[in-house]
Structures are given as structure tokens and as C-alpha cells.
Amino acid sequence: MLERLTPAYERLFMKYFFLIFESIRRNPVRTILTSLGTMMLVLVVTLVFTVLTAMDRATTEKSSNIKAIVTEKWQVPSMMPYSYAKALTEGAADPADKSAARPSDYMTWGFFVGSTESNPAKRGFENMFFSFVMEPEKTRTMMDEVDEMPDSEVRPLIDAIARMKEVPNGVIVGPERLEKMNKKVGDRITVYGRNYRDINLELEIVGTFPKEPARFADSAVIARDYFDRQLDAYKQSHGGKAHAMADRSLGLVWLRVKNKPTFNKLTEQIIGSPSFSSPAVKCETSSTGISGFLEAWRDIFWGVRWLLTPACMIVLSLVIMNAISISVREREPEFAVLKVLGFRPNQILMMVLTESVLIGLLSGLFSAAVSYYVINNVFGGLPFRIAFFPKFTVPEAALWWGAAMGAGTAFAGSFVPAWRARSVKVSDVFARVT
Amino acid sequence: MTTDVSWVHARDVHKSFKRGSEIVDVLNGLNLDVHSGEFVGLMGPSGSGKTTLLNLIAGLDRPTQGEVSVGGQIISKMSESQLATWRTRNIGFVFQFYNLLPVLTAYRNVELPLLLLPLNAKQREQQVRTALDIVGLSDRLHHRPGQLSGGQQQRVGIARAIVTDPALIVADEPTGALDSKSADEILNLLGELKRTLKKTVIMVTHDPRAAERADRLVHLDKGLVTHAQA
Ligand SMILES: Nc1ncnc2c1ncn2[C@@H]1O[C@H](COP(=O)(O)OP(=O)(O)OP(=O)(O)O)[C@@H](O)[C@H]1O
Ligand SMILES: [Mg+2]
Numbered sequence: 001m002l003e004r005l006t007p008a009y010e011r012l013f014m015k016y017f018f019l020i021f022e023s024i025r026r027n028p029v030r031t032i033l034t035s036l037g038t039m040m041l042v043l044v045v046t047l048v049f050t051v052l053t054a055m056d057r058a059t060t061e062k063s064s065n066i067k068a069i070v071t072e073k074w075q076v077p078s079m080m081p082y083s084y085a086k087a088l089t090e091g092a093a094d095p096a097d098k099s100a101a102r103p104s105d106y107m108t109w110g111f112f113v114g115s116t117e118s119n120p121a122k123r124g125f126e127n128m129f130f131s132f133v134m135e136p137e138k139t140r141t142m143m144d145e146v147d148e149m150p151d152s153e154v155r156p157l158i159d160a161i162a163r164m165k166e167v168p169n170g171v172i173v174g175p176e177r178l179e180k181m182n183k184k185v186g187d188r189i190t191v192y193g194r195n196y197r198d199i200n201l202e203l204e205i206v207g208t209f210p211k212e213p214a215r216f217a218d219s220a221v222i223a224r225d226y227f228d229r230q231l232d233a234y235k236q237s238h239g240g241k242a243h244a245m246a247d248r249s250l251g252l253v254w255l256r257v258k259n260k261p262t263f264n265k266l267t268e269q270i271i272g273s274p275s276f277s278s279p280a281v282k283c284e285t286s287s288t289g290i291s292g293f294l295e296a297w298r299d300i301f302w303g304v305r306w307l308l309t310p311a312c313m314i315v316l317s318l319v320i321m322n323a324i325s326i327s328v329r330e331r332e333p334e335f336a337v338l339k340v341l342g343f344r345p346n347q348i349l350m351m352v353l354t355e356s357v358l359i360g361l362l363s364g365l366f367s368a369a370v371s372y373y374v375i376n377n378v379f380g381g382l383p384f385r386i387a388f389f390p391k392f393t394v395p396e397a398a399l400w401w402g403a404a405m406g407a408g409t410a411f412a413g414s415f416v417p418a419w420r421a422r423s424v425k426v427s428d429v430f431a432r433v434t
Numbered sequence: 435m436t437t438d439v440s441w442v443h444a445r446d447v448h449k450s451f452k453r454g455s456e457i458v459d460v461l462n463g464l465n466l467d468v469h470s471g472e473f474v475g476l477m478g479p480s481g482s483g484k485t486t487l488l489n490l491i492a493g494l495d496r497p498t499q500g501e502v503s504v505g506g507q508i509i510s511k512m513s514e515s516q517l518a519t520w521r522t523r524n525i526g527f528v529f530q531f532y533n534l535l536p537v538l539t540a541y542r543n544v545e546l547p548l549l550l551l552p553l554n555a556k557q558r559e560q561q562v563r564t565a566l567d568i569v570g571l572s573d574r575l576h577h578r579p580g581q582l583s584g585g586q587q588q589r590v591g592i593a594r595a596i597v598t599d600p601a602l603i604v605a606d607e608p609t610g611a612l613d614s615k616s617a618d619e620i621l622n623l624l625g626e627l628k629r630t631l632k633k634t635v636i637m638v639t640h641d642p643r644a645a646e647r648a649d650r651l652v653h654l655d656k657g658l659v660t661h662a663q664a
Contacts, residue, residue, distance in 0.1 A: 022537040026536070333533060334535055337529075341522065342518045343518065344515050427486070
């Protein structure tokens with residue numbers, strides 16, 4: 001039965017495709033309203049889900065090859081003494097204890113923020129300078145995403161790391177920041193400290209980050225050793241008085257551990273160690289660390305995901321339903337004529353549904369494709385600054401769920417009007433009821 | 435299919451409508467026979483049930499009680515989708531206000547009923563051209579209804595009614611919206627369909643000049659045939 005029906009419907013669809021097409025063309029208000037609405041919806045949803053997917057990925061717990069983050073326990077932002085670094089990077093393992101848990105790799109982060117502009121009055125976004133103070137070689141092995149990329153994709157970074165070994169005051173600058181500063185590799189810059197007052201650095205740009213991952217495009221990396229020497233120099237030139245921040249220059253420590261048991265043991269070692277009591281520290285996996293960081297945003301994300309997005313979809317379905325209802329009502333005599341000619345109720349239902357689903361599908365696809373192209377290729381990512389995510393790129397999947405969402409909303413919005421078109425009673429439309 | 439067997443056959447037909455809580459009896463046990471190849475005019479005061487009767491004969495609605503058969507098939511017993519399929523091949527419907535699809539050209543409008551039949555594009559084209567030829571509109575294939583006069587639109591309507599070559603044409607005041615010259619042309623055309631193509635035609639009309647063209651007039655009042663005249 002179905003095998004015999006399907007080709008018949010297919011043939012019919014091909015044959016009356018022009019009917020649908022003409023009707024789309026001839027009802028511009030309905031068509032434009034539906035498609036603009038759909039495009040707005042898909043745009044909003046694409047942006048929201050771009051951010052949320054990235055967050056989800058970052059906060060999903062891994063079970064092996066875990067990254068742990070050690071930070072100050074009671075204070076945000078975390079500012080630990082650098083003297084913690086050595087023991088922490090060994091996971092606070094007792095050197096004598098062979099069975100102690102040890103990290104397989106580590107990275108320490110401090111932050112130096114400043115400006116390339118000497119005149120404080122002129123400091124602003126364009127000349128801002130944000131840098132990680134860290135071991136340069138760890139940018140390759142420990143930085144999120146970079147650590148999973150093959151050599152071929154991070155060639156510039158590998159070269160830059162090699163140069164950092166030769167140039168103590170070297171700096172690796174993200175491609176976007178370079179562009180904003182209007183500098184190139186080889187140039188020298190002076191950075192005037194902001195979180196480290198009166199620490200001004202003379203730096204030589206030795207390399208840049210690859211374009212992907214975009215999250216490092218706007219940042220810079222300077223060497224821990226060099227930075228410490230600058231803090232020492234400050235002390236000497238200020239009559240032996242150390243910089244106010246000198247003892248608080250360690251932001252966080254990243255540790256790579258094999259698996260969850262190792263992580264748990266390592267955490268115990270660190271928390272249990274008397275060396276880290278003032279200030280106290282905590283140890284989390286990077287996903288819970290980021291989750292913690294995002295805690296403040298959690299309600300907003302929840303609201304956006306479960307309230308705003310569905311609300312958008314419902315409102316849009318109503319808009320579409322309204323637009324299509326109006327056009328169905330206007331065309332009631334048309335549907336009645338089709339019925340007189342022998343079109344069956346379900347064929348009319350299918351026609352109205354196909355019409356709007358087609359509009360929804362194409363508008364959704366179009367909107368997603370444009371967002372994808374414009375955000376990723378023109379802006380190089382969505383600039384939404386929270387946590388460690390400077391930029392978000394629209395996932396490719398947006399193309400199909402944009403189209404699916406457009407089609408789905410159009411379907412939901414057009415079902416009731418389509419059903420009404422299906423149920424048009426010929427005798428009511430043509431009899432003059434007096 | 436001999437001429438002396440009645441082609442359209444209505445026996446004790448009742449039709450009532452619900453209007454709110456009230457039931458309105460429109461047809462009250464009506465009987466009607468129309469022979470194959472006959473051109474019948476249906477007259478009567480407004481509200482007497484002419485359109486209602488025509489809808490029953492054309493299979494657009496079903497009687498509340500009684501039997502309607504066309505060409506030997508009892509259509510009052512068919513389901514809605516059976517009726518739909520049956521209409522495509524057996525009935526051509528001509529409306530007072532033409533009811534062409536405004537978005538489609540004359541050609542596409544006439545082609546519509548053929549989409550429901552298992553014909554390929556070439557066969558469809560042939561039939562559409564033939565139908566438009568018969569009504570004398572071969573030179574207006576790609577005009578939309580808005581670009582045609584009332585008389586021309588009605589001729590497209592007739593072409594659409596005959597394109598599937600049905601045996602029965604029903605027309606509800608086909609000249610009601612036309613000036614007398616166009617009306618004459620349409621009536622000539624309907625007469626032509628009967629004469630050369632041997633169609634059976636049932637036409638509702640208020641216009642005595644239109645009524646003259648019919649082989650026979652049937653008068654309806656309060657849902658009953660009051661008298662028929664040759
Ligand atoms: N679908 C319907 N629902 C309710 N009442 C209806 C319906 N169709 C027709 N009627 C009523 O049935 C009666 C007959 O209507 P019908 O349209 O058949 O008359 P008519 O003879 O064609 O009149 P006219 O010459 O004005 O076209 C009218 O009173 C009308 O109001
Ligand atoms: Mg009427």
C-alpha cells in the first residue's frame with residue numbers, strides 16, 4: 001500500500017511544486033514575515049548554542065588525562081606566592097615516597113596586565129596588553145586545545161618557543177593583538193604595568209600564536225624567569241623593598257594527571273601539605289574549576305537555554321501561525337476550488353505544510369550559514385568575554401540545526417492553519433448562506 | 435450509456451443544515467432526472483436550494499437522506515476521498531465568479547485537475563491546449579486571471595471544467611457576473627459543449643435569456659421541484 005502510495009505522492013509533489021512555489025512568491029507578506037522571524041530565531045539560537053556548546057565541552061568531566069588546577073582557596077582572583085610553585089608542580093609529592101601521586105606535566109600561570117601606551121590618559125582597549133607569565137614551552141604541552149593539536153598546525157608557536165629560549169625578554173603575541181597594536185614579529189614594545197604598578201617591561205616580539213584556537217588570539221605569553229628577574233630588579237632599585245605584588249605572583253598551577261584515582265590522591269597530598277596553609281589552596285579538575293568560575297553565570301545560562309530559547313521558539317511559532325492563518329483564510333476559496341477539482345484534504349494539508357516548512361527550512365539554513373560565515377570568517381569568532389574563553393566559533397552543526405529549527409518552527413506554526421485549510425467545507429464556501 | 439437512461443438521478447433527496455441549534459431543511463424529498471446529453475436549466479427564487487442541489491449532484495456534499503447517482507454510480511454513498519477522486523474524472527464545475535487561482539496563468543489553472551491524473555507532462559499539455567482551443571483562448575495561455583476580462587476568465591473556467599473530459603458539466607449562474615455580450619458567448623459555448631461534445635449540462639440561472647438556451651427548465655421552490663418545462 002505504502003509502496004504504491006509513495007511514488008504517487010512524489011509524482012504529485014513534483015507536479016504541484018510550481019503551485020507551492022507560486023504561492024510562496026505571491027504571498028510576499030506572509031513569506032517575508034515567516035522568513036524574517038525564522039532568521040531572527042535561528043540567529044539568536046545559533047549565538048546562544050555556540051556559547052553553550054563551548055561551555056559544555058569545557059565543563060564535561062574527563063575520566064583520564066585530567067587537568068587539575070590549583071588555586072588559592074578563599075580568594076578570587078587567586079594570588080599565591082611564587083614559592084608555592086616548585087612543590088605544587090610536583091603535586092606536593094614527598095621526594096622519598098615512590099608511591100606518591102605525581103603529575104605528568106604542569107604549567108604555572110601568573111598574569112601581567114598593562115598597556116603599550118605610556119600616557120595613562122590615553123590607555124584604552126586598543127593598547128591593552130594581557131599576558132600569561134609562564135613557562136613558554138608549556139604553551140605547547142599544557143594549554144587547552146593547543147595541547148591536542150598536531151605539530152603541523154602549531155608550527156609558528158613551536159618556532160616562537162624556540163626563540164623564547166634565546167631571547168629572555170621575548171614575548172609571544174596572539175595574531176589579533178599584534179594587528180591591534182600594529183606590530184609585527186621582531187618589533188620591540190614597552191608595556192606599562194597595571195596590576196603590577198611601576199613594573200614596565202621592554203619586550204621583543206619573537207613569535208605569534210596560530211590563528212586557531214582563537215582563544216589565544218588576543219593574549220600574550222612572557223617567560224616566568226624573565227618576569228621574576230624584573231621583580232628582583234625592582235627590589236634592588238627601591239632600596240631592598242620588594243614590590244607589593246612580589247609575593248602574590250602565582251595565579252594558578254595546572255597539573256596533568258593520568259586518571260581520577262591519581263587526581264584524588266594528588267588532591268589529598270596538596271590539601272594535606274602544611275606548606276600550603278597561608279594562603280590555603282584548593283585543587284580541582286579543570287572542568288570543575290571552570291564550572292566554579294562559571295557558577296556566577298549559571299542561572300543566566302540556565303535561563304537562556306531553557307527559558308529564552310523556548311520562549312523565542314514559541315513566540316515565533318505564533319508569529320508564523322498568525323501569518324499563515326491570515327494567508328490561509330484569504331485563500332480559503334482557493335483551497336475550496338482545489339477540493340472541487342478533486343484534490344483530497346490531505347493533499348491540501350501537505351501543500352500548506354510544505355509551503356511553510358520550505359520557507360522555514362531555507363530561512364533557517366540561510367540564517368545559520370550567514371551567522372557561521374560572518375562570525376567565524378569575518379569576525380574570527382564571537383567575542384564574549386567570560387572565564388578563559390575570549391572567543392567562540394560557531395560549530396558546523398549549526399548549519400543543520402538552524403535548518404531543522406527553521407523547519408520545525410514553521411511546521412509547528414503552520415499545522416493549525418494547514419489543518420484548517422484541509423477542513424475547508426466546499427459547500428460552505430460557495431453556498432451563499434443567508 | 436444510452437440517452438433514454440437518466441444520467442443524473444436524484445431520489446427523495448433531503449438536505450438540511452445545522453445553523454446554531456436550529457436545523458434548516460433546504461431540500462425536502464426532491465426528485466430529479468437528467469438524461470445523458472441534456473442541457474437543463476435550474477431556476478427558482480434565491481434560497482430555494484439550487485446551489486445545494488448542484489453541490490449534491492457534483493459530489494461536493496452528501497444528502498442527509500435519499501440517493502443521488504450519476505452515470506450509474508451512487509455518489510451519495512461514497513466517502514469524501516472517493517468523491518474527490520470521482521469528481522476529477524466525472525464532473526466539470528463552472529462557478530459564477532470563475533474561481534481561478536489568481537497566482538497561476540490560464541494554462542496552469544486549466545492544468546490543475548490533470549495533476550491528479552496519471553498523465554505525463556506531454557499528455558497534460560495536449561489536453562490543456564485542446565481545452566483552451568475549444569473555448570477560443572489559445573492566445574492567452576500565459577495570462578494570469580487579473581489580466582483577463584470577466585468573459586475570458588469564465589472561458590478559462592470552462593476550459594478547466596472540460597479538461598479532464600467529464601461527462602457532466604454543472605454550472606452555478608455562470609453568466610451571473612457577466613455583461614450580456616460575454617454572457618451570450620458563454621451560453622454559446624455551453625450549448626456547443628452539449629452539441630458537439632455530447633456533454634450533459636446542468637446550469638443554475640436567474641437569467642431568462644440564459645434559460646432559453648436550455649433543452650428543459652426545472653423550477654425549484656422551497657427545496658422541491660415545482661414544475662419542469664420543455
Ligand atoms: N453550508 C450551509 N450551512 C447552512 N445553511 C446553508 C448552507 N448552504 C446553504 N444553506 C442555506 O440553504 C438555503 C439554500 O441555499 P442555496 O445556496 O442552495 O440557495 P440558492 O437557491 O442557490 O440561492 P441563490 O439563488 O441565492 O444562490 C439558504 O437558506 C441557505 O442559507
Ligand atoms: Mg446559489
